[in-house]
Amino acid sequence: xxxxxxxxxxAELAQDRQHGASELARRALELLAQSALQAPADDxxxxxxxxxxxxxxxxxxxxxxxxxxxxxxxxxxxxxxINGSSLMRVRQQAAMEARQLVAESKVATAKxxxxxxxxxxxxxxxxxxxxxxxLVEGLSRFRTEDAPHVIFTESRPLYEGYYLADKLSRWxxxxxxxxxxQLGLFVPQADIALVGADSIDxxxxxxxxxxxxxxxxxxxxxxxxxxxxxxxxxxxxxxKVTDLEEMSPEEIRPSGWPGVTIRNVYFDRTPRELLSMxxxxxxxxxxx
Amino acid sequence: xxxxxxxxxxAELAQDRQHGASELARRALELLAQSALQAPADDxxxxxxxxxxxxxxxxxxxxxxxxxxxxxxxxxxxxxxINGSSLMRVRQQAAMEARQLVAESKVATAKxxxxxxxxxxxxxxxxxxxxxxxLVEGLSRFRTEDAPHVIFTESRPLYEGYYLADKLSRWxxxxxxxxxxQLGLFVPQADIALVGADSIDxxxxxxxxxxxxxxxxxxxxxxxxxxxxxxxxxxxxxxKVTDLEEMSPEEIRPSGWPGVTIRNVYFDRTPRELLSMxxxxxxxxxxx
Numbered sequence: 001x002x003x004x005x006x007x008x009x010x011a012e013l014a015q016d017r018q019h020g021a022s023e024l025a026r027r028a029l030e031l032l033a034q035s036a037l038q039a040p041a042d043d044x045x046x047x048x049x050x051x052x053x054x055x056x057x058x059x060x061x062x063x064x065x066x067x068x069x070x071x072x073x074x075x076x077x078x079x080x081x082i083n084g085s086s087l088m089r090v091r092q093q094a095a096m097e098a099r100q101l102v103a104e105s106k107v108a109t110a111k112x113x114x115x116x117x118x119x120x121x122x123x124x125x126x127x128x129x130x131x132x133x134x135l136v137e138g139l140s141r142f143r144t145e146d147a148p149h150v151i152f153t154e155s156r157p158l159y160e161g162y163y164l165a166d167k168l169s170r171w172x173x174x175x176x177x178x179x180x181x182q183l184g185l186f187v188p189q190a191d192i193a194l195v196g197a198d199s200i201d202x203x204x205x206x207x208x209x210x211x212x213x214x215x216x217x218x219x220x221x222x223x224x225x226x227x228x229x230x231x232x233x234x235x236x237x238x239x240k241v242t243d244l245e246e247m248s249p250e251e252i253r254p255s256g257w258p259g260v261t262i263r264n265v266y267f268d269r270t271p272r273e274l275l276s277m278x279x280x281x282x283x284x285x286x287x288x
Numbered sequence: 289x290x291x292x293x294x295x296x297x298x299a300e301l302a303q304d305r306q307h308g309a310s311e312l313a314r315r316a317l318e319l320l321a322q323s324a325l326q327a328p329a330d331d332x333x334x335x336x337x338x339x340x341x342x343x344x345x346x347x348x349x350x351x352x353x354x355x356x357x358x359x360x361x362x363x364x365x366x367x368x369x370i371n372g373s374s375l376m377r378v379r380q381q382a383a384m385e386a387r388q389l390v391a392e393s394k395v396a397t398a399k400x401x402x403x404x405x406x407x408x409x410x411x412x413x414x415x416x417x418x419x420x421x422x423l424v425e426g427l428s429r430f431r432t433e434d435a436p437h438v439i440f441t442e443s444r445p446l447y448e449g450y451y452l453a454d455k456l457s458r459w460x461x462x463x464x465x466x467x468x469x470q471l472g473l474f475v476p477q478a479d480i481a482l483v484g485a486d487s488i489d490x491x492x493x494x495x496x497x498x499x500x501x502x503x504x505x506x507x508x509x510x511x512x513x514x515x516x517x518x519x520x521x522x523x524x525x526x527x528k529v530t531d532l533e534e535m536s537p538e539e540i541r542p543s544g545w546p547g548v549t550i551r552n553v554y555f556d557r558t559p560r561e562l563l564s565m566x567x568x569x570x571x572x573x574x575x576x
Contacts, residue, residue, distance in 0.1 A: 211469030
């Protein structure tokens with residue numbers, strides 16, 4: 001039964017295009033909590049062994065998203081310390097620890113959002129690419145009169161920019177939507193470029209939606225600082241992201257032309273030298 | 289009546305999204321030839337004065353496209369030398385000169401295409417952005433077994449990349465289509481980046497479809513040379529392109545969100561330092 005939870009969860013994570021790495025990491029923790037409660041096992045060592053496998057499977061569902069790996073492995077570490085009197089007790093404690101991590105990760109996101117507001121002044125223009133839930137949480141804290149002007153991309157192929165448009169419109173934050181192709185034209189109008197992160201790789205590179213590298217190179221060319229808003233659990237301390245996920249070409253165009261391959265790689269890698277500042281839950285760290 | 293030809297022609301040029309600057313410059317010359325034959329006038333000086341106004345109007349229809357300006361002014365220069373015995377003769381000669389310029393510009397395009405083939409070797413990978421009729425003419429000269437592999441963008445908002453996909457598929461030239469956002473991922477796979485030009489500005493900057501600057505910055509980052517294939521009449525010797533044309537936001541999305549402005553600037557400016565080589569009808573000139 002718990003195998004079902006995990007294999008359905010794997011599929012769900014693999015197909016999800018709406019949520020970022022933090023949100024999917026929380027979803028993975030919730031699936032692990034359910035498995036801890038329900039997976040058939042004779043004893044705690046046997047259950048732990050299963051949970052290690054589940055955590056690995058969920059991490060592999062989105063190999064470019066370090067947070068799923070980091071938070072599920074942090075949880076495995078924590079539960080390996082548990083010495084319970086009964087299997088039922090141990091199950092409950094393991095589930096509780098997973099949910100505790102979910103709560104902590106939400107606090108971390110809120111702190112990053114709070115840190116972001118310290119760097120955005122009224123009258124500023126901010127440029128971003130793709131949809132970052134951390135950025136959105138930060139922007140939600142502004143009133144119309146104090147908010148920065150936000151320039152953002154539509155974000156092909158699935159137009160995550162539309163979600164951002166929807167929120168900014170409701171919050172009455174002045175905003176401009178452009179195609180990715182226009183980044184070179186609009187970066188010079190910005191005081192700051194700011195993106196979220198799917199992962200921060202072991203070498204300090206930013207793994208984020210494809211197109212982020214173009215924003216970074218353009219920002220560097222025009223000397224516009226590029227800030228990354230990312231909870232510290234997005235940083236990889238061990239594994240390196242070698243697999244930049246590729247999705248179905250049908251997201252770009254339902255059918256192609258004979259002999260023409262359509263590619264749909266979702267993430268790109270921006271080297272640390274192109275990043276100016278990392279906003280995390282403990283403050284801001286200068287990079288570059 | 290000739291005013292009608294020109295005002296319809298202006299509208300036609302302004303709305304045309306399918307043809308590049310060379311093709312539209314040829315169309316402008318054809319409209320001027322018709323006007324030279326038909327515009328009401330008492331004498332040759334009066335006709336010339338009208339034709340100057342028409343040439344200006346057609347140039348202004350696409351202010352980012354220097355070739356319309358260059359070729360129509362080259363024609364005005366040529367016809368100012370005409371000393372005819374009768375107005376009818378002068379009209380015919382002026383029209384003939386316009387059509388001669390059209391023919392010469394086609395020869396120039398063919399020569400640029402020929403020059404391009406000298407720089408593309410079998411097994412090479414070429415990356416391009418948007419749709420260049422000069423590039424297409426160059427690629428049409430390859431057989432499948434000698435052709436370079438072509439990586440090209442879909443080119444939002446109106447997907448000119450689809451025309452290229454269609455042609456490459458028919459010619460059985462191996463090709464890969466990507467979103468603009470993936471340029472950073474695919475430029476390192478290319479041996480050469482190659483684009484057409486709408487204009488080459490007075491300071492040597494390339495004016496081309498928005499997104500070209502992103503390709504240029506990425507090519508520079510990865511040390512992939514960027515070639516520009518452009519007939520010499522695309523170079524501005526006098527006017528500077530100050531107006532990067534903006535089209536309707538509805539091309540990007542039919543309706544927007546209150547408070548969110550959608551921008552649709554069609555061209556961007558790539559500084560000369562980012563260009564490696566200019567392929568023109570007389571050969572190749574190193575830039576940068």
